[in-house]
Amino acid sequence: MTQPPPRSKSTSFIATILLLQLTLYATIIFDIPVARQVIGFLYFTFIPGLVIIKLLKFDQLDRLETILFSAGLSIAFLMIIGLIVNDIGFLFGLSQPLSLNPLLISLSGVTLILGLIAYARSNATTPQNSKSPTNFSPISLFFIFLPLLSIIGAMWVNIYSDNLILLFTITAIAIVFIICVFSKKLVPPKIYPFVIFMIALALLYHSSIISNHIVAFGSDVNIENFAFKTTTNNAHWHLPPNLAESTSFGRVYSMLSVTILPTIYTSMLNIDSVLMFKLIYPFLFAFVPVALYQLWQMYMSKRYAFIAAFLFMAQATFYTEMFGLNRQMIAELFFVLLLLVVLTKKISFPNKIALFLIFSFALVVSHYAVAEIFLFFIIFAFVALVILKRPNKQITLGLITIFTVLMFAWYIYTTDASVFASFLEFGDYVYRQLGDFLNFSAREETILRGLGLEAAPTIWNWISRAFAYLTELLIVIGFFGILLKRAKVRFALEYSIFGLAAMGLLGALIVIPGLANTLNMTRFYHLLLFFLAPFCVLGVETIINLICKQKKKILILFLSTLIIVPYFLFQTGFIYETVKTDSWSVPLSMYRMSGYRLRSAIGYVGEQDVQGAQWLSKYVNYRNTPLYSDLSSKHCVLTSYSGVFPGYISVLSNTTYIVANGIVYLGWLNVVENLFIGLNFDWNTTEFSATFGGMNKIYSNGACDIYKKPS
Numbered sequence: 001m002t003q004p005p006p007r008s009k010s011t012s013f014i015a016t017i018l019l020l021q022l023t024l025y026a027t028i029i030f031d032i033p034v035a036r037q038v039i040g041f042l043y044f045t046f047i048p049g050l051v052i053i054k055l056l057k058f059d060q061l062d063r064l065e066t067i068l069f070s071a072g073l074s075i076a077f078l079m080i081i082g083l084i085v086n087d088i089g090f091l092f093g094l095s096q097p098l099s100l101n102p103l104l105i106s107l108s109g110v111t112l113i114l115g116l117i118a119y120a121r122s123n124a125t126t127p128q129n130s131k132s133p134t135n136f137s138p139i140s141l142f143f144i145f146l147p148l149l150s151i152i153g154a155m156w157v158n159i160y161s162d163n164l165i166l167l168f169t170i171t172a173i174a175i176v177f178i179i180c181v182f183s184k185k186l187v188p189p190k191i192y193p194f195v196i197f198m199i200a201l202a203l204l205y206h207s208s209i210i211s212n213h214i215v216a217f218g219s220d221v222n223i224e225n226f227a228f229k230t231t232t233n234n235a236h237w238h239l240p241p242n243l244a245e246s247t248s249f250g251r252v253y254s255m256l257s258v259t260i261l262p263t264i265y266t267s268m269l270n271i272d273s274v275l276m277f278k279l280i281y282p283f284l285f286a287f288v289p290v291a292l293y294q295l296w297q298m299y300m301s302k303r304y305a306f307i308a309a310f311l312f313m314a315q316a317t318f319y320t321e322m323f324g325l326n327r328q329m330i331a332e333l334f335f336v337l338l339l340l341v342v343l344t345k346k347i348s349f350p351n352k353i354a355l356f357l358i359f360s361f362a363l364v365v366s367h368y369a370v371a372e373i374f375l376f377f378i379i380f381a382f383v384a385l386v387i388l389k390r391p392n393k394q395i396t397l398g399l400i401t402i403f404t405v406l407m408f409a410w411y412i413y414t415t416d417a418s419v420f421a422s423f424l425e426f427g428d429y430v431y432r433q434l435g436d437f438l439n440f441s442a443r444e445e446t447i448l449r450g451l452g453l454e455a456a457p458t459i460w461n462w463i464s465r466a467f468a469y470l471t472e473l474l475i476v477i478g479f480f481g482i483l484l485k486r487a488k489v490r491f492a493l494e495y496s497i498f499g500l501a502a503m504g505l506l507g508a509l510i511v512i513p514g515l516a517n518t519l520n521m522t523r524f525y526h527l528l529l530f531f532l533a534p535f536c537v538l539g540v541e542t543i544i545n546l547i548c549k550q551k552k553k554i555l556i557l558f559l560s561t562l563i564i565v566p567y568f569l570f571q572t573g574f575i576y577e578t579v580k581t582d583s584w585s586v587p588l589s590m591y592r593m594s595g596y597r598l599r600s601a602i603g604y605v606g607e608q609d610v611q612g613a614q615w616l617s618k619y620v621n622y623r624n625t626p627l628y629s630d631l632s633s634k635h636c637v638l639t640s641y642s643g644v645f646p647g648y649i650s651v652l653s654n655t656t657y658i659v660a661n662g663i664v665y666l667g668w669l670n671v672v673e674n675l676f677i678g679l680n681f682d683w684n685t686t687e688f689s690a691t692f693g694g695m696n697k698i699y700s701n702g703a704c705d706i707y708k709k710p711s
Contacts (some may be wrong), residue, residue: 012677013054017115020047021108028104031270040269041280048111049073054118056354060346061629064193068291069355072337073241075261075284075330076362081110082260083365086237091448096235098260107264120689140191146173147201154209155589161591163577166206170574174565175198180305181557189302193290196309200286203319207474208278210587214640216603217586219324222639223249224258225273229643231259232266232273247425249645250418254411257330257366273640277326285322285329289313291336295343296534302487307560308533311471314568317526320328320586324603328523331367334359334532335374342394343494349393359547360403361537364410369519371407373505378403380501381494394494460581464570474539475532479503481542482535488545489538495531502531536560595673602631605640609633609667613641616665619699620706628652628660632677633667653678654687664695664707672703 024043027036049070053061061069082098085106089097096102146169153165176654180195181185187195214221227249231237237260239253253259262276271280289309294306312318322329341347341355364371381395411419456462479499481487491499509516509524516524540560544552569575573585583589586602598604616622622642627649629638634649650656654676658664669675674685692707699706 006498011119014115014119017047017051017112021112024108025104028100028270029267037269037271037443037556041265044078044107044265044268045074045284046070047074048077048107048114049075051111051115051118052077055114055121056351057121058347058351061229064290064294066091068287068294068337068340071284071287072333072359072362073355076358078107078264079256079261079362079365080358082264083237083256086260090236090238096274098231098237098263098267099235103264103267107268108110118204121403139187140194141477143176143191143195143198146198147205148164150202150206151209154206157210157587157590158212163588166587167577169202169206170569170572173202174568177568178561178565180306181561184303189306192306193293193304196293196306196313197286197290199310200289200313200318201283203313204282204286206587207319208282208323208633210590212274212606212607213605214274214277214606215323215586216636217320217322218601218603219321220252221277221324221326222603222635223252223646224326225277225640226643226645227253227255228258228262228276232263233643234272235263238265247418247421251368251422252327254414254419255327255366255368257327261330264328269427277323281329282323282334288297288329288332288336289318291333291340291569292530292533295336295340298343299491300534300538302491302617303557304534304537307537307564310568311528311536311564312533314564314571315526315529316571317522319572320584321520321522322526325367325523327367330371331363331370332527332530334366335370335527337375338363339498339530342399343492345485347395352393353399356399357406359404361406361410364403364407368422370527371403375400375403375407376505377498377501380504381497384497384500385493388493391494392494445454455554458581460576460579463566464575467563467567467570471536471567474537474543474563475535476503476539477542478535478537478539479532481538482546483598486542486545487538488541498531499535502528506532536564595669596677599636599667599669601674603636604633605636606668606703608701608703609637610641611701612665612667612699612706613637615699616644616663616706617644620663622648622663626650626657626659627665628658628662629665629667630670630677631679632669633665637667638665651679651689652676652688653681654683654691656691658691658695660709660711664692664706664709666705671705 020039023039026032027039027263046067047070049072050066052073053066053069058069059064074585082103085102086097094102097322149165149169149172153169155162155166157163176187176195176199178579180192184549207217214225216222230240230253234240237256239250262273262280265271265276265280266273269280289312292312293305293309296308300308338356338359341352347355363374378395378400382397382400385391385395398414411417456465478487482489482491482496482499506525506528509521537556539562540563541552541556544555544559548555568573573583576583577585577588580592581595584597584602586593588600590598590604593602599606616638622644627638627644629649629652631651634646634651638644638649639646652664669677670685676685676688695707697705697711698708
């Protein structure tokens with residue numbers, strides 16, 4: 001008698017959900033340390049999405065796709081259900097709908113209901129998906145040490161100012177990359193995604209954990225933190241009336257990725273904002289290169305896709321500037337998941353529409369600029385396909401309409417249309433810059449450096465730029481190699497069009513004055529690598545195919561490694577730290593940086609600054625008191641750690657008149673370095689002797705002073 005086939009309709013799935021929920025409730029109700037954080041994070045980051053996958057019957061997905069879509073759907077689920085609870089709860093008289101109990105009941109309840117529906121809809125005759133191999137490679141355990149070393153190394157720097165462990169970690173990452181490229185026996189391709197994830201975590205954590213406090217890396221994380229804390233403290237997402245006049249704050253506050261999403265994680269896991277942005281968001285962001293690998297290996301060999309993923313991670317923006325842009329971290333995950341949805345052909349059309357709708361909304365409410373860029377790409381692809389008379393079901397007018405309606409509806413009807421107003425402002429800014437079209441100096445500094453039009457300060461900077469220029473040149477060669485069919489890889493037409501759009505946008509950023517300033521050239525290039533990174537290794541292949549006839553494969557791997565490994569070592573600051581030349585790497589070279597670079601340009605915050613800001617928030621009625629500080633303290637310290645909206649803080653200058661009862665906050669730069677950072681100029685402390693005359697010092701901890709002017 002033959003055995004019946006395994007059935008997908010099984011009580012084990014719903015029983016597992018129930019068991020996980022009971023465990024979750026126990027850890028939250030009894031607030032069990034570590035267990036609450038670990039179990040809560042894993043549950044809310046993967047289980048709702050997995051339930052939705054079961055509900056939609058995604059039988060075609062392999063294991064990696066299941067993990068990626070589970071994470072993306074879960075994060076989107078948290079934002080969508082959080083938004084519904086926020087609006088409905090407030091309508092029914094809940095003054096704090098985003099507090100623990102309403103969120104826990106709603107999130108777990110909806111997850112359970114969806115699980116029951118998925119169980120009821122399951123097909124008893126459908127065999128379980130078994131496409132992915134179940135065997136586990138023991139060598140995978142070795143790669144777990146990369147992020148562990150990174151975390152230990154960053155903590156070691158914090159305590160002892162010794163970067164030896166981090167230097168060893170970066171060396172180990174480079175060696176792991178070389179081994180993966182040259183030995184399929186030691187590192188089988190099936191574990192490439194896991195290796196990429198571990199490398200991503202190691203690079204991200206080596207930067208994020210370098211301080212006990214938030215490091216801005218010159219970007220918006222402090223205003224994101226303020227928006228997050230405002231939502232958490234109110235336990236309700238709405239734009240406070242007294243902050244509605246700020247367009248810059250409004251566009252950040254309209255993003256659920258830094259308001260409702262972190263509020264949910266904080267409530268469920270009982271962690272503060274610093275750990276949220278240092279541990280949780282980097283972990284989620286680490287899925288981006290993994291998803292890119294999954295996208296690229298649809299068209300090229302797994303080894304080539306791995307090399308491209310490493311190049312994407314090697315570029316410094318990935319593990320520096322992105323820490324000041326947590327909303328962009330989340331948006332990039334949905335960006336690449338949308339690309340997977342659009343380009344993969346294994347998902348049925350109804351499910352494709354469902355996923356596209358969910359991820360589109362999630363992207364729109366995560367980051368406005370990334371949403372705009374995605375819209376540009378799909379419109380460009382649609383128009384190109386129409387011109388080529390190759391319309392298909394992958395990119396349709398219907399999908400574009402869905403995304404456009406979601407985007408403009410959200411940006412116009414939330415937070416007083418602050419995001420839409422920003423679009424108009426940026427467009428007007430670019431238009432006004434067109435008068436400098438022929439003036440190269442009007443371009444962003446990074447563009448001039450990328451084109452080789454800026455002198456390198458040292459020989460090491462020159463070598464670093466040479467390797468960066470090589471990667472850029474190879475991308476161009478690889479792109480034309482595909483067009484001229486000099487490379488063996490055959491991209492789908494849709495991806496080739498995306499590549500063309502990326503090259504065109506890169507050219508526009510260089511040619512059109514002011515366009516790069518709307519986002520920042522390094523961030524633009526980082527995003528364009530979503531499409532361009534594979535062309536780098538294909539550029540190597542194109543060159544080798546032209547000059548060699550034998551041993552092409554090993555030569556391609558050798559030349560790719562010879563260029564990308566030094567590029568990685570320069571980008572991380574490893575070489576600069578080794579030769580003790582000027583470096584911008586906070587993890588490796590913080591101990592020898594000037595106070596101005598570290599605290600003002602990069603946004604590093606010291607313990608004494610935070611203590612002073614927290615004292616101010618506790619003992620000073622700052623809501624009804626004029627408050628003054630320099631520019632650095634205003635944005636990097638007071639915004640995050642005193643709860644003061646930056647619009648209410650006046651920036652000091654050497655001519656500032658302090659009104660009666662005015663409070664002056666002086667941070668480490670002011671007290672220790674005797675330096676004041678102004679809006680347009682910097683001053684020495686001696687120039688403020690008249691300003692502080694007659695004021696009383698009401699707080700001091702040796703590196704932070706607070707003064708008050710008597711009434």
